[in-house]
Amino acid sequence: MNRETTYLTDLAAVLWPCGGLLGPGEFTGTRLARHERGSQYLPVPSARNPRVILPAHNRTAAVRGISSFSHGHSFGERVRSLALTGAFATGLAPLLLRDRLYVGAGPGIEHALASALDREVSVAIHLGPPRANRKPVLLLLTPGGRTIGYAKVATNDLTSRLVRTETRALQHLDGALLKDVTVPRLLHENEWNGHPFLVQEALPVGDQTDRPTRHQLLRCVTQIVGLGAVRTRWLSDSPYRRSLEERITLLGARPEAQPLREALSRLPDVRVPFGAWHGDLTRWNVASTSRRAFVWDWERLALDAPAGFDALHYDLNEAVQAGVHPGVHRWLDSGSRLLRDPLMAATGLLPHTVSTVMALYLIDLATRFLTDLRPGSSGVVAAVDDWLLPALDGLRVRADHEATRTG
Known part of the structure; x- marks a missing residue:
């Protein structure tokens, strides 16, 4: 088994204490034969590269799962989702997708969710790409296919x-x-099989929403900043800086810790507005109409961070979609323009502090990456060394120039 198939079987042991077994599909003539006991799930696109896990014998849940989990994806991914939806709707998907996750009979996560919500539920499961914070997100549906929540x-x-x-x-x-x-x-919130879980309502996101425009994004960001009291402080006196220094110290002897510590210590001491930030505001976690933003995945919420972090995070994730190095280069300019927008000025963010805030964001992001590092996750270290630290060096120089011109 490769790492992903091992992940699937380990995941099955969490969701279904009776466990799960990977294997090929079983056919009788041209019809899929049901496993004698328990349930069958389809790892899509395969057990070696799973992104979603869909019930093999519940077309409605499978189709709804595909459409729900494709929000915010690229055009190519949406086309593939449409093709997959058609395969499930016509009943062809179980014939085309050969890998199976066979789950033994007995109480599983579906039973816990049904008990918590006091109603029968069907589930489709989103896994996403391998990363440190990867966890199953379960779409909860009524037997008739109406979304209950996640x-x-x-x-x-x-x-x-x-x-x-x-x-x-x-x-x-x-x-x-x-x-x-x-x-x-x-x-609802509780524990299952020794692990915490939560259930949250589904937001009304669909065909009437889209990715936020620049104005919609900044309107959303500034309102999140104001979730708590916004305080403008000298960077050297801020609890945020002390907390960031402590997080870097906890990296221990990692070679990346010293350049992060030095970059932080060499930033100019400017007055910065501090407030809340979502912590992972990306196209996958926000949708917008002309009047409202719908925001989910609040697992990184912090109430004391430099104003503008969410705008920088969203913009960086958008910039690197077509390539990391050219994307980061564009972000150094586009991120600066976002923070200089009049909407951001309303938070108290001043032009001569923009590059300092951008540098703080990269230091924070690198520290998060390295703190969450899993054994064998060399790609994260490569990303920090390859583009993040060089971009941070340039921002630190730019921050000095901005602060000097103002002073």
Whole structure:
């Protein structure tokens, strides 16, 4: 088995205590034969590269799962999703997708969710690409195919921390007054098989929403900044900087820690507005209309960070879609323009602090990457060394020039 098939069987042991076994599909003539006991799920596109896990014998749940999990993806990915939807709708998918995850009979996560919500549920499961914070996200449906909500189930120490953090974040946001931003309500939280899980409502995201425009993005970002009291402080006196220094120290003897520590210590001491940030605002976690933004995945919410971090994070993730190095180069300019927008100025962010805030964001991002690092995840280290630290060097120089010209 490769790493991904091992992940599938480990995941099955969490979701279904009776366990799961990978194998080929079983056919009788041209019809799929049901496994004698338990349920069958289809790892899509394959067990060696799973992105979603769909019920083999529930077309409605499978089709709804594909459409729900393709929001915010590229045009090519949406075309593939349409083709897959057609294959399930016509009943061909179980014939075309040979890999199976056979789940033994007995109580599983579906039973826990049905008990929590006091109704029968069907599930489709999104996994996404391999990364440190990867966890199953379960689309919950009625037998008739109506969406009930989404569940997140932790699988290890990191994802347990993130699920608990998001639970607290949704509880905090339940009483927040966000004029133009809608967040999901927390429906249930508990533990399953020794791991925390949460259930949240589904937001009304669909054909009437799209990726936010620049103005919509900044309107959303500034309202999130104001979730708590916005305070302007000297960087040297800020709790945020002390916290970031402590996080870098916890990296221990990692070779990347020293350049991050030096970059932080050499930034100019400027006055910066601090407020809340979502922590992972990307095209996969936000949708917008002309009047409202719908934002989910609040597992990284923090209430004390430099204003503008969310705008920089969204913009960087967009910029690198067509290539990391040219994307980062474009972001150094586009991110600066975003922070200089009049909407951001309303938070108290001043032009001569823009490059300092961008440098702080990269230091924070690198520290997060390295803190969440899984054994054998050399790609993250390569990313930090390859583009993040060089971009940080240029920003630090630019920050000095900006602060000097103003001073």
